[in-house]
Amino acid sequence: MVAQTLYDKIWDSHVVADRGNGEHLIYVDRHLVQEVSSPQAFAALDQDGRKVRCPEAHIAVADHAVPTLRGDRPFAEGLAFSQVERLKENAAKHGIAYMPMDGERHGIVHVIGPELGFTLPGVVLVCGDSHTCTHGAFGCIAFGIGASECTSIFATQTLRQRKQKTMRVNLEGGLPDGVTVKDVILALIAEIGTGGGVGYALEYAGSTVRELSMAARMTLCNMSIEAGSRVGVVAPDEKTFAYLEGRPLAPSGDAWKQAMAAWSDLHSDADAVFDREVTFNTADLAPQVSWGTTPEHTCAVTGQVPDPEREADQNSKSRLRKSLAYMGLEPGTAIRDIPVDRVFVGSCTNGRLEDLRAAAQVLSGRKVADSVKAIAVPGSAAVKIAAEREGLHEIFLSAGFEWRDAGCSMCVAMNDDRLAEGERCASTSNRNFEGRQGKGGRTHLMSPPMAAAAAVTGKITDVRELL
Ligand SMILES: CC(C)[C@H](C(=O)O)[C@@H](O)C(=O)O
Numbered sequence: 001m002v003a004q005t006l007y008d009k010i011w012d013s014h015v016v017a018d019r020g021n022g023e024h025l026i027y028v029d030r031h032l033v034q035e036v037s038s039p040q041a042f043a044a045l046d047q048d049g050r051k052v053r054c055p056e057a058h059i060a061v062a063d064h065a066v067p068t069l070r071g072d073r074p075f076a077e078g079l080a081f082s083q084v085e086r087l088k089e090n091a092a093k094h095g096i097a098y099m100p101m102d103g104e105r106h107g108i109v110h111v112i113g114p115e116l117g118f119t120l121p122g123v124v125l126v127c128g129d130s131h132t133c134t135h136g137a138f139g140c141i142a143f144g145i146g147a148s149e150c151t152s153i154f155a156t157q158t159l160r161q162r163k164q165k166t167m168r169v170n171l172e173g174g175l176p177d178g179v180t181v182k183d184v185i186l187a188l189i190a191e192i193g194t195g196g197g198v199g200y201a202l203e204y205a206g207s208t209v210r211e212l213s214m215a216a217r218m219t220l221c222n223m224s225i226e227a228g229s230r231v232g233v234v235a236p237d238e239k240t241f242a243y244l245e246g247r248p249l250a251p252s253g254d255a256w257k258q259a260m261a262a263w264s265d266l267h268s269d270a271d272a273v274f275d276r277e278v279t280f281n282t283a284d285l286a287p288q289v290s291w292g293t294t295p296e297h298t299c300a301v302t303g304q305v306p307d308p309e310r311e312a313d314q315n316s317k318s319r320l321r322k323s324l325a326y327m328g329l330e331p332g333t334a335i336r337d338i339p340v341d342r343v344f345v346g347s348c349t350n351g352r353l354e355d356l357r358a359a360a361q362v363l364s365g366r367k368v369a370d371s372v373k374a375i376a377v378p379g380s381a382a383v384k385i386a387a388e389r390e391g392l393h394e395i396f397l398s399a400g401f402e403w404r405d406a407g408c409s410m411c412v413a414m415n416d417d418r419l420a421e422g423e424r425c426a427s428t429s430n431r432n433f434e435g436r437q438g439k440g441g442r443t444h445l446m447s448p449p450m451a452a453a454a455a456v457t458g459k460i461t462d463v464r465e466l467l
């Protein structure tokens with residue numbers, strides 16, 4: 001038999017028909033539905049008088065638009081409110097499970113999928129959201145789709161797709177103190193660029209990856225899309241199975257045993273050939289910080305803001321000038337001298353329990369600088385409950401952070417949590433585009449411990465000095 005990559009194995013087991021021209025009709029096992037991208041898909045379904053073919057294959061949750069200060073406070077925007085109401089109605093109408101905002105299963109779609117055991121090894125999982133690649137951490141093919149594709153999944157459970165090429169990213173050498181997987185993925189994107197992964201399904205492998213927790217593997221896969229890849233996978237192992245066993249929607253009893261047997265083949269064969277292969281040593285990595293308006297505008301915290309005049313190419317020179325003008329930064333400024341106004345710990349990249357623990361460890365016994373407004377937003381209700389059980393909220397609160405309810409929050413300016421014009425934020429999210437966190441807002445991407453360090457000192461700080 002021809003040696004295969006993990007991606008090939010899962011893909012091949014889902015092909016329903018070969019359409020020619022490199023297009024396949026593939027079976028989709030699971031679909032996560034959120035309020036921003038689903039209304040058109042439901043509307044198209046209704047217009048054609050079609051039904052959802054397999055309601056149990058979908059889970060709906062509102063995450064982008066929800067307020068994170070719940071209480072009795074009304075939604076700031078009519079649009080946000082109607083998006084959430086529409087999702088609830090559409091889910092009820094089509095018999096799809098809906099996770100209400102005040103329930104224990106609510107959260108960011110990419111955080112609750114794994115928590116519920118809805119995300120499983122070997123499946124094809126989709127969502128109308130680009131960060132669906134997060135779920136690949138469990139050894140499945142997971143990717144974001146558009147609204148018309150959501151309609152097709154609702155109606156048929158199938159999708160026309162082109163198979164991606166494969167790239168193995170070997171991460172070797174482990175992580176030094178103060179350095180997290182967020183630093184690894186930011187450094188990787190700085191190196192290969194936001195276009196580096198276009199057309200490829202990434203498989204993260206190597207000693208660094210094997211040592212990572214499931215939460216960290218999710219952070220890694222989450223940002224595959226920021227490298228241009230719609231898909232990022234990690235082969236499942238004992239950690240994957242231990243994480244999933246006993247989750248509400250994971251198989252149980254005999255079905256669990258059968259699943260484990262089926263999953264044992266979910267790895268790239270030893271002699272599998274990838275279309276591209278890159279290797280990074282992570283042993284000497286420093287904490288990373290983005291300074292510009294794309295995730296590839298990233299350097300070590302010990303570095304400086306680059307000088308556009310050094311760019312040979314006229315286009316890159318003007319792009320860089322524009323980016324620095326937006327960010328309000330002078331070339332040559334030490335990254336460590338950049339003051340911040342806001343700190344955001346949360347998102348589907350870094351809103352899990354382990355991320356909150358890492359930030360809390362830095363905050364413990366310290367105070368947020370007077371000039372800074374900081375919020376901690378758990379990625380799900382379950383994360384919030386677990387964090388409170390171990391007293392993390394007290395550490396955040398006594399440091400001067402606000403402790404919020406789950407949602408996408410300040411990762412994306414689609415709810416009440418936004419930066420004001422010109423405000424600068426140390427953020428654990430994944431995108432730093434112009435206006436991403438609010439019109440005129442300036443984003444610096446970093447890890448949770450780095451964001452906590454910035455909160456304490458009021459400027460971007462090398463967290464290794466605070467450990
Ligand atoms: C709004 C949504 C569809 C979008 C996405 O596709 O990723 C958002 O989640 C994001 O992170 O930019």
Ligand code: SF4
Pocket residue numbers: 063064108110129131347348349407408411412429430
């Ligand atoms: S937390 Fe951010 S990146 Fe994740 S789904 Fe929400 S808006 Fe998108």
